[in-house]
Amino acid sequence: xxxxxxxxxxxxxxxxxxxxxxxxxxxxxxxxxxxxxxxxxxxxxxxxxxxxxxxxxxxxxxxxxxxxxxxxxxxxxxxxxxxxxxxxxxxxxxxxxxxxxxxxxxxxxxxxxxxxxxxxxxxxxxxxxxxxxxxxxxxxxxxxxxxxxxxxxxxxxxxxxxxxxxxxxxxxxxxxxxxxxxxxxxxxxxxxxxxxxxxxxxxxxxxxxxxxxxxxxxxxxxxxxxxxxxxxxxxxxxxxxxxxxxxxxxxxxxxxxxxxxxxxxxxxxxxxxxxxxxxxxxxxxxxxxxxxxxxxxxxxxxxxxxxxxxxxxxxxxxxxxxxxxxxxxxxxxxxxxxxxxxxxxxxxxxxxxxxxxxxxxxxxxxxxxxxxxxxxxxxxxxxxxxxxxxxxxxxxxxxxxxxxxxxxxxxxxxxxxxxxxxxxxxxxxxxxxxxxxxxxxxxxxxxxxxxxxxxxxxxxxxxxxxxxxxxxxxxxxxxxxxxxxxxxxxxxxxxxx
Amino acid sequence: xxxxxxxxxxxxxxxxxxxxxxxxxxxxxxxxxxxxxxxxxxxxxxxxxxxxxxxxxxxxxxxxxxxxxxxxxxxxxxxxxxxxxxxxxxxxxxxxxxxxxxxxxxxxxxxxxxxxxxxxxxxxxxxxxxxxxxxxxxxxxxxxxxxxxxxxxxxxxxxxxxxxxxxxxxxxxxxxxxxxxxxxxxxxxxxxxxxxxxxxxxxxxxxxxxxxxxxxxxxxxxxxxxxxxxxxxxxxxxxxxxxxxxxxxxxxxxxxxxxxxxxxxxxxxxxxxxxxxxxxxxxxxxxxxxxxxxxxxxxxxxxxxxxxxxxxxxxxxxxxxxxxxxxxxxxxxxxxxxxxxxxxxxxxxxxxxxxxx
Numbered sequence: 001x002x003x004x005x006x007x008x009x010x011x012x013x014x015x016x017x018x019x020x021x022x023x024x025x026x027x028x029x030x031x032x033x034x035x036x037x038x039x040x041x042x043x044x045x046x047x048x049x050x051x052x053x054x055x056x057x058x059x060x061x062x063x064x065x066x067x068x069x070x071x072x073x074x075x076x077x078x079x080x081x082x083x084x085x086x087x088x089x090x091x092x093x094x095x096x097x098x099x100x101x102x103x104x105x106x107x108x109x110x111x112x113x114x115x116x117x118x119x120x121x122x123x124x125x126x127x128x129x130x131x132x133x134x135x136x137x138x139x140x141x142x143x144x145x146x147x148x149x150x151x152x153x154x155x156x157x158x159x160x161x162x163x164x165x166x167x168x169x170x171x172x173x174x175x176x177x178x179x180x181x182x183x184x185x186x187x188x189x190x191x192x193x194x195x196x197x198x199x200x201x202x203x204x205x206x207x208x209x210x211x212x213x214x215x216x217x218x219x220x221x222x223x224x225x226x227x228x229x230x231x232x233x234x235x236x237x238x239x240x241x242x243x244x245x246x247x248x249x250x251x252x253x254x255x256x257x258x259x260x261x262x263x264x265x266x267x268x269x270x271x272x273x274x275x276x277x278x279x280x281x282x283x284x285x286x287x288x289x290x291x292x293x294x295x296x297x298x299x300x301x302x303x304x305x306x307x308x309x310x311x312x313x314x315x316x317x318x319x320x321x322x323x324x325x326x327x328x329x330x331x332x333x334x335x336x337x338x339x340x341x342x343x344x345x346x347x348x349x350x351x352x353x354x355x356x357x358x359x360x361x362x363x364x365x366x367x368x369x370x371x372x373x374x375x376x377x378x379x380x381x382x383x384x385x386x387x388x389x390x391x392x393x394x395x396x397x398x399x400x401x402x403x404x405x406x407x408x409x410x411x412x413x414x415x416x417x418x419x420x421x422x423x424x425x426x427x428x429x430x431x432x433x434x435x436x437x438x439x440x441x442x443x444x445x446x447x448x449x450x451x452x453x454x455x456x457x458x459x460x461x462x463x464x465x466x467x468x469x470x471x472x473x474x475x476x477x478x479x480x481x482x483x484x485x486x487x488x489x490x491x492x493x494x495x496x497x
Numbered sequence: 498x499x500x501x502x503x504x505x506x507x508x509x510x511x512x513x514x515x516x517x518x519x520x521x522x523x524x525x526x527x528x529x530x531x532x533x534x535x536x537x538x539x540x541x542x543x544x545x546x547x548x549x550x551x552x553x554x555x556x557x558x559x560x561x562x563x564x565x566x567x568x569x570x571x572x573x574x575x576x577x578x579x580x581x582x583x584x585x586x587x588x589x590x591x592x593x594x595x596x597x598x599x600x601x602x603x604x605x606x607x608x609x610x611x612x613x614x615x616x617x618x619x620x621x622x623x624x625x626x627x628x629x630x631x632x633x634x635x636x637x638x639x640x641x642x643x644x645x646x647x648x649x650x651x652x653x654x655x656x657x658x659x660x661x662x663x664x665x666x667x668x669x670x671x672x673x674x675x676x677x678x679x680x681x682x683x684x685x686x687x688x689x690x691x692x693x694x695x696x697x698x699x700x701x702x703x704x705x706x707x708x709x710x711x712x713x714x715x716x717x718x719x720x721x722x723x724x725x726x727x728x729x730x731x732x733x734x735x736x737x738x739x740x741x742x743x744x745x746x747x748x749x750x751x752x753x754x755x756x757x758x759x760x761x762x763x764x765x766x767x768x769x770x771x772x773x774x775x776x777x778x779x780x781x782x783x784x785x786x787x788x789x790x791x792x793x794x795x796x797x798x799x800x801x802x803x804x805x806x807x808x809x810x811x812x813x814x815x816x817x818x819x820x821x822x823x824x825x826x827x828x829x830x831x832x833x834x835x836x837x838x839x840x841x842x843x844x845x846x847x848x849x850x851x852x853x854x
Contacts, residue, residue, distance in 0.1 A: 161837070162836075164835075164836075164837055256813070260811065262810075264807050264810040451848055458846075458848075458849075459848045459849070460848075461848060463701065468703065470696050470703070471703050471705070471849070472695070472847050473847065474845065478812060478813045486847075491840075
């Protein structure tokens with residue numbers, strides 16, 4: 001891991017500010033992978049059975065570039081089988097089942113996830129590259145909590161929307177991204193089932209492993225066949241789901257570009273749609289903020305999950321009077337971030353999800369340099385194999401720079417400054433996105449005022465990147481529409497009239 | 498913001514319009530109507546009936562009343578940014594009775610008018626949504642009062658312009674007043690009913706509130722010129738949205754009457770912008786407009802609905818189709834008003850803050 005020279009350590013300590021204890025290096029502490037089980041080859045999960053596919057592609061561990069397993073790419077015919085299975089399960093079983101029993105099935109899934117939490121965490125980290133600390137402490141507990149939360153809604157839907165009659169929609173087609181593979185599956189599947197729908201889910205092609213474990217759990221829970229179907233594959237498979245005439249509802253989480261294609265694709269159909277798309281979240285630091293806490297929040301906002309977070313606080317807006325202090329403390333804190341083996345319990349920043357994503361980060365960072373922003377990167381050493389990127393921060397960024405406008409989806413922060421709250425609000429809203437924002441201030445009235453002015457679906461005051469199954473999540477503007485989580489997350493899966 | 502709008506307005510769509518092609522004076526509609534518009538009084542000569550001094554007061558507004566007095570002619574204008582305007586293109590369309598006689602002209606809005614209206618709606622949006630919910634409710638209540646106050650006029654106009662019987666017209670007007678009154682009451686309540694405090698597992702205070710989406714384009718119903726219009730506009734604006742309404746229906750003049758009602762109800766200019774014209778001409782410019790956040794559409798044909806959905810993706814617009822009830826009675830029914838008609842045009846904001854000392 002990071003081995004610093006005495007000289008570097010001394011120079012770090014010369015910088016006035018926080019000292020996070022960089023005097024000793026950590027011994028490697030990798031999580032054991034001995035007890036995890038997975039097949040070498042997966043097809044699809046259709047009608048309660050694992051079925052073989054036709055064409056297979058490998059999924060690799062982005063930290064080692066080694067192949068973990070092979071997965072099939074579903075074609076239109078295989079998607080059709082999955083949709084038919086979901087349709088039959090909806091018509092024959094799930095929509096007729098007593099809501100209280102639906103609740104108990106969903107509850108079983110949640111409990112089984114808790115029981116297998118460690119195995120799921122390890123697999124998630126192997127397949128996606130995120131640090132085990134996060135998959136173990138954030139992703140998987142939230143996955144279980146999500147199923148448990150929505151289990152309780154299944155037999156209480158009439159209380160969710162006062163004065164309205166509610167009914168399920170039918171078959172939901174769901175396409176999810178690679179940044180939180182199992183968590184996104186939970187966000188999609190749990191509310192859909194609670195509302196009485198059946199699903200066809202497609203995990204991302206770089207992170208399909210834990211979805212197959214979810215399929216196993218559905219079997220173990222004795223979930224009626226066809227209620228949850230999971231097909232593997234890439235864009236073509238996703239398109240086959242979206243375009244299938246027997247899909248009643250499409251839910252997509254991913255890039256704004258693909259979201260727009262999907263919105264166009266369902267034109268002229270009766271399909272409902274929810275989109276959870278990209279973001280360029282503003283994290284606003286006022287001069288009256290608790291600066292040390294704010295620095296921790298900035299780190300959490302942009303380096304959580306290597307920055308592969310749609311709601312990442314990737315645009316830091318700092319009040320001019322404190323920008324030097326904030327940036328200096330940020331640099332010191334960044335030096336202490338441990339980049340490396342995602343399975344190591346002390347790792348803060350794991351592997352970039354794929355080579356393609358790593359190249360995209362390189363390309364956007366280069367554009368930042370070319371356009372005149374000032375780049376600072378942590379001096380940490382990176383593993384020789386695998387896809388890794390140094391924690392990076394750009395200062396002297398202008399609104400027009402690509403790094404201030406485009407979603408980088410990596411551990412790269414752009415710092416802009418402002419003088420007045422009005423300027424901060426204006427800059428925060430100066431983006432087609434509207435997913436998230438952070439505000440740091442010790443003054444309550446200022447927090448409320450700025451939070452009200454920002455056009456974003458999630459606003460964190462004096463914190464960042466917090467999630468909970470009871471808390472609705474989703475965007476304004478080109479960050480999509482519909483909500484996931486909480487009572488509001490039920491509505492996209494119900495007819496409410 | 499509007500670079501991506503489609504290039505030309507489609508004049509051929511106008512020629513298909515039955516009202517227009519029925520006009521004896523409009524071989525090439527654009528020029529003829531321009532003439533009618535620009536030479537004010539010449540407009541009367543556009544009606545062949547005018548020469549023979551109609552005794553039927555329902556023909557040409559400003560006809561003779563029961564005392565033989567010649568009335569003052571009224572020009573039906575559009576309402577944009579709080580001002581009553583003619584089209585910048587100076588084109589008009591004709592409203593005709595069953596015999597094909599001219600009843601009145603009304604404005605045919607152009608692409609530029611639509612863009613101006615979107616600009617006006619955008620300018621008004623922040624101020625409108627910043628007003629207190631109570632204040633907005635007072636304004637909507639006032640609009641209901643004004644509909645009530647103009648009841649007789651509106652009933653007469655619906656008979657003249659929409660060919661309704663007096664009973665139908667009364668149902669339409671009373672329904673419109675009641676609907677505006679019903680939604681007015683929601684203005685300072687929907688937030689309370691739809692908000693939530695979320696019991697998260699960590700020490701945070703977490704709540705979710707609705708906020709207006711922004712600027713909404715409304716394509717008005719075809720068969721209910723007043724009640725249908727109010728049913729579309731009220732749930733959109735009560736939350737703090739502003740709107741641009743495109744009206745092509747059996748009597749677009751009623752939209753103008755409604756705008757005169759709204760104008761005397763203390764609505765700030767630009768909150769509601771009413772354009773009369775041809776949906777086929779205006780819709781492409783609205784759906785491609787990058788500064789419109791959401792689209793509400795009632796009626797329309799399959800192709801129009803599809804084109805809304807296709808174009809909406811360019812800026813991820815929210816799209817909501819309202820099914821058009823097929824009778825006045827159905828429009829007036831209670832199931833045509835709902836708290837959940839407000840919901841398609843709001844966004845949910847969730848806020849987190851730590852709890853601790």
